[in-house]
Amino acid sequence: xxxxxxxxxxxxxxxxQSMTLQxxxxxxxxxxxxxxxxxxxxxxxxxxxxGAGITDQGEVPNGYNVSRSTxxxxxLRLLSAAPSQTSVYFCASRRRTGKETQYxxxxxxxxxx
Amino acid sequence: xxxxxxxxxxLSVQEGDSAVIKCTYSxxxxxxxxWYKQELGKRPQLIIDIRSNVGEKKDQRIAVTLNKTAKHFxxxxxxxxxxxxxxxxxxxxxxxxxxxxxxxxxxxxxxRLTIIP
Numbered sequence: 001x002x003x004x005x006x007x008x009x010x011x012x013x014x015x016x017q018s019m020t021l022q023x024x025x026x027x028x029x030x031x032x033x034x035x036x037x038x039x040x041x042x043x044x045x046x047x048x049x050x051g052a053g054i055t056d057q058g059e060v061p062n063g064y065n066v067s068r069s070t071x072x073x074x075x076l077r078l079l080s081a082a083p084s085q086t087s088v089y090f091c092a093s094r095r096r097t098g099k100e101t102q103y104x105x106x107x108x109x110x111x112x113x
Numbered sequence: 114x115x116x117x118x119x120x121x122x123x124l125s126v127q128e129g130d131s132a133v134i135k136c137t138y139s140x141x142x143x144x145x146x147x148w149y150k151q152e153l154g155k156r157p158q159l160i161i162d163i164r165s166n167v168g169e170k171k172d173q174r175i176a177v178t179l180n181k182t183a184k185h186f187x188x189x190x191x192x193x194x195x196x197x198x199x200x201x202x203x204x205x206x207x208x209x210x211x212x213x214x215x216x217x218x219x220x221x222x223x224x225r226l227t228i229i230p
Contacts, residue, residue, distance in 0.1 A: 041222060045218070045219075100145055101147075
């Protein structure tokens with residue numbers, strides 16, 4: 001199993017540009033989520049999904065959209081990038097029931113100029 | 114919503130000594146408390162977790178204790194080694210049952226642990 005994968009690893013955007021961060025998992029996990037990590041602020045939840053077609057907002061959803069058309073994929077879209085969205089983004093997945101080990105992807109480092 | 118506070122933000126200990134990181138949570142319904150280790154430039158990885166029906170759990174040099182009454186839990190690392198240097202995150206959730214909306218993990222702000230050789 002590849003586990004949780006993310007692309008790209010690093011991206012530079014200009015203010016106002018849009019982009020999609022990709023996330024995929026091959027563990028048949030129902031639950032997937034996106035976090036952003038900023039210095040001194042830990043991991044903050046952006047959006048999450050408990051299954052295909054079901055998504056909900058986390059702690060910091062503004063400026064981000066998500067969709068979940070398949071169990072495997074959970075892309076994160078930035079519609080109009082802002083410098084405040086400069087961060088490291090982690091995707092994570094886990095089973096919805098039972099043991100709740102959450103597995104993280106390798107992260108995407110985003111710089112918005 | 115849940116609020117998790119973590120202390121200290123930085124911690125330096127001599128190699129071989131013990132390290133303790135403490136977290137408090139606000140929601141008494143939280144029942145699952147994992148700890149993650151993040152090495153520089155890497156992804157967070159689960160190192161140990163505890164559920165609310167257990168007061169203590171050990172895994173070799175790592176242990177976690179939970180005080181439900183006081184709503185705090187702690188990570189203990191004994192006989193520290195240089196490879197223990199990393200950022201450690203605690204987290205809390207109500208996600209032991211499969212109810213939509215109870216699945217979210219709330220993280221603390223992290224502790225940067227440095228082991229001094």
